[in-house]
Amino acid sequence: MSAFDASQALLEQVNHALNNQGTLRIQGTNSKAFLGRPVSGEVLDMRSHSGIVSYDPTELVITARAGTPLAELEAALDAAGQMLPCEPPHFAEGGTVGGMVAAGISGPRRPWAGSVRDYVLGTRVITGHGKHLRFGGEVMKNVAGYDLSRLLSGSFGCLGVLTEVSLKVLPKPRQCLSLRVEMDTQTALLKLAEWGQQPVPISAACHDGSALYLRLEGGEGSVAAARERIGGEELSATFWSDLNEQRLPFFAGAKTLWRLSVPNNTGVLELEGEQLLDWGGAQRWLKSDADAQAIRAAVSKVGGHATCFTAGASDSPFQPLAAPLLRYHQQLKAQLDPQGIFNPGRMYSEV
DSSP states (O other): OOOBOOHHHHHHHHHHHHHTTOOEEEESSOTTTTSSOOOOSEEEEOTTSBOEEEEEGGGTEEEEETTSBHHHHHHHHHHTTEEOTTOOOOSSTTOBHHHHHHHTOOOTTHHHHOOGGGGEEEEEEEOTTSOEEEETTBOHHHHHOOOHHHHHTTSTTSSOEEEEEEEEOEEOOSEEEEEEEEOOHHHHHHHHHHHTTTTOOEEEEEEOSSEEEEEEEEOHHHHHHHHHHHOOEEEOTHHHHHHHTTOSGGGOSSSEEEEEEOOTTOOOOOOSSEEEEEGGGTEEEEEEOSOHHHHHHHHHHTTOEEEEOSTTSOSOOSOOOOHHHHHHHHHHHHHHOTTOOBSTTSSOTTO
């Protein structure tokens, strides 16, 4: 895709909405449209605002416009032997850099390398005041009291229009090996807790109910030593991308898909349906026809929360907020988007 700066046209569309009490539905390729609540409003299409603005591999920083295909950014990094450590999923061909940050979803390496939010260094944003600001350069943070670049990650476009993002990147690991080890779920959780206290170079861990899947990354010596210690059989590296993009057989079928986020020392959860453990047990996928309230009650009991990943299956796809948290969300929305024009109700009906 050719690079093009469409920021002026985007700014004009935002100001038109502000002047006419309209609302905007911010989208790229709609690869994450299944997440969250439906949004009404005029489409603000980000795809024309694309291209890598700057990239110097020696600085470990890449800057790209929001409509840049994620695949294009990853290809540029790969050519220089670098990567986005947070492994954001695409979910569909053409997923954009802006959508990646707005959704804030990270892949299997997340517990060991950090989330999308951890790699966002700076942004350019069109605010609900009709201004196009660069954070880190202009000082709205000092006025409003927020680190907006971090807040935009996972905000699903509810706080502003992300037009450009600078991301920290890292070199690819020298050695990578994936393993499959037969063991039950409880044993796997205990083993992962044990290895977590030791210098075992794990960068992904998943359990499907009958076997533990591990990815080892690092220097040749440390990977070889861990391979000898853990045993098991070698596994194709494509397993992790299939897990990340929800292409594994587990994700097929008509049952509602839930993402459960729980403390990493949580034991086996007794829930109706099938479970797939990811992130060493901190992220769990559940396919179930059970009542949403029952699922959330069980997950809340262990200190976690549940998100519905099946479009239209729940009126509240994201875990409902406690009253104090909801108030903070509403105050933040009022500060940054006072007329409520950006993706109204995408995350919560009250925001």
